[in-house]
Amino acid sequence: MKSAADPAPRRLAVIGAGAWGTALALQALRAGNDVALWVRTAEGAARLQGENRNPRLPGAALTGLRITHAAEDALAGATIAVLAVPLQHLRATLGALPPLPPAVLVSKGVETGTLCLPIEVLRARAPTLPAAVLSGPNFAHEVAAGLPAAAVVASDDAGLRAEACERLGTGAFRLYPGSDPTGVQLCGAAKNVVAIAAGAAMGAGLGENARAALVSRALAEIARLVAALGGRVETASGLSGLGDLLLTCTGTSSRNFRLGHALGQGSTPAEALAASSGVAEGAATAPALVARARAAGVELPVCEAVVAVLAGALSVPAAVTRLLERPRREE
Ligand SMILES: NC(=O)c1ccc[n+]([C@@H]2O[C@H](COP(=O)([O-])OP(=O)(O)OC[C@H]3O[C@@H](n4cnc5c(N)ncnc54)[C@H](O)[C@@H]3O)[C@@H](O)[C@H]2O)c1
Ligand SMILES: O=P(O)(O)OC[C@H](O)CO
Structure with missing residues (x-):
């Protein structure tokens, strides 16, 4: 039972409700966060709320997630934002969001035209925001199911990489801090x-x-x-x-x-x-x-x-x- 001394769960926002964003939102919930999952379209958010499942993640129930299309709601009070949109859409998505808390980027790729890596795309919007990348051998459906997996969380910011490992990791999802983003x-x-x-x-x-x-x-x-x-x-x-x-x-x-x-x-x-x-x-x-x-x-x-x-x-x-x-x- 929760005692009066237990701290309130810290807020974490996941931006992007594809397979990986949804799996990480479930993982953050397991790790004890209060999690908001931002969905790109209002119709998409309504469907996820109504059906309590993401068609990209068969079998995973979304119980406990706050699902929303309103970016301000998703980010209000959040102390970490996990950015989980496909890399080629990251720049446009960031342009439509309110100011972000320290960010963990989980997209993998190089942007067409600019040749930017994920953190470089973020830098154009938020030049000094603490940022980390989470990457490793992780199929979303296995992480969503709670099967054992590991990844690295790399950042130049030692505080952020430690906090992100603690906020997103569990016994089964083993996160290693790294310093080579x-x-x-x-x-x-x-x-x-x-x-x-x-x-x-x-x-x-x-x-x-x-x-x-x-x-x-x-x-x-x-x-x-x-x-x-x-x-x-x-x-x-x-x-x-x-x-x-x-x-x-x-x-x-x-x-x-x-x-x-x-x-x-x-x-x-x-x-x-x-x-x-x-x-x-x-x-x-x-x-x-x-x-x-x-x-x-x-x-x-x-x-x-x-x-x-x-x-x-x-x-x-x-x-x-x-x-x-x-x-x-x-x-
Ligand atoms: N799926 C995995 O197992 C996995 C694991 C690790 C990393 N990743 C990485 O995570 C990122 C997201 O992949 P995913 O598997 O969650 O994607 P997905 O294929 O499951 O979903 C695509 C997402 O892109 C969104 N989208 C489509 N058009 C868009 C637009 N114009 N603007 C913004 N968003 C748009 C869709 O709404 C959907 O949420 C990718 O960079 C991928 O490499 C995926
Ligand atoms: O389905 P893929 O090829 O995008 O791979 C998913 C993850 O990146 C595996 O770590």
């Missing part, structure tokens, strides 16, 4: 592109050996990119790098893997994108990631192959041939 964001963006490549390899029937080789070489290119852009090489072998590559390049729940699989089986990019359910962030991120890497003088052969396939400039078999014919260097 640049590396974590690059790993989270790149793994979605690599998952498209892995899916394509499997869809084309190239076999398990080919996938393992592809993912290992992709890990090397991610580590080079992280180092070139000021992150730490070790981050690539952590939860946001190797951990998420393992999940997304092998788990058939991955939308990015499924998109690649369809390409490998012979769908055109337009057909594969039209058939994909939810947001496969790797598709929009691939050209932006490659452009950002090129600007830093870094070559990303696997990601560049994905860009060419998605643009319809190269078939999956031709992309494989191109990768196999590259001059060999020492590993």
Whole structure:
């Protein structure tokens, strides 16, 4: 029973009610927060309130969440905002929100055109707001179900990363504080592109050996990119790098893997994108990631192959041939 001495639960707002925002809202509730979940449209909010379930998360009841379309209500009194909209919509969403409390960004990707990472998109709106990124091998439906999982919460702000780990973590959802937000964001963006490549390899029937080789070489290119852009090489072998590559390049729940699989089986990019359910962030991120890497003088052969396939400039078999014919260097 709650005693008079128990502090009131602290408020936390989740902005975005896709699969991941909803799963994290449920997770924040389990961790003891008073949670508001902001839904983009009034119709969407009414549907979630009425049905007490999110169609993107079969089986997860939303009991206990305050679901609202009013951003002022969602953010009133909140001491942390979890920003969970797809990266390509983050800038527009932020532009329509009232002032934010310290933010935890959970989108993975690089913005088209600006080539910004999530925290850089936030900086355009709130230049000095404390910000963290949460990333790791996390399928939303498993986190929503309370199954064991881990992620890193990385920030330059030691107070925020500690608070976010405490406010969003539980025994089953193990959050590690980290101090390399640049590396974590690059790993989270790149793994979605690599998952498209892995899916394509499997869809084309190239076999398990080919996938393992592809993912290992992709890990090397991610580590080079992280180092070139000021992150730490070790981050690539952590939860946001190797951990998420393992999940997304092998788990058939991955939308990015499924998109690649369809390409490998012979769908055109337009057909594969039209058939994909939810947001496969790797598709929009691939050209932006490659452009950002090129600007830093870094070559990303696997990601560049994905860009060419998605643009319809190269078939999956031709992309494989191109990768196999590259001059060999020492590993
Ligand atoms: N689903 C996962 O398992 C998972 C896990 C970790 C990270 N992520 C990341 O979280 C982010 C959100 O993914 P998700 O899986 O929750 O998305 P989703 O595919 O479940 O839902 C898409 C969301 O985007 C919203 N949306 C559509 N058009 C919009 C617009 N114009 N402006 C603003 N919002 C719009 C929809 O309302 C919906 O809430 C992505 O960056 C993804 O990479 C997802
Ligand atoms: O379904 P995907 O490919 O967007 O992957 C979801 C998460 O990013 C996995 O960590």
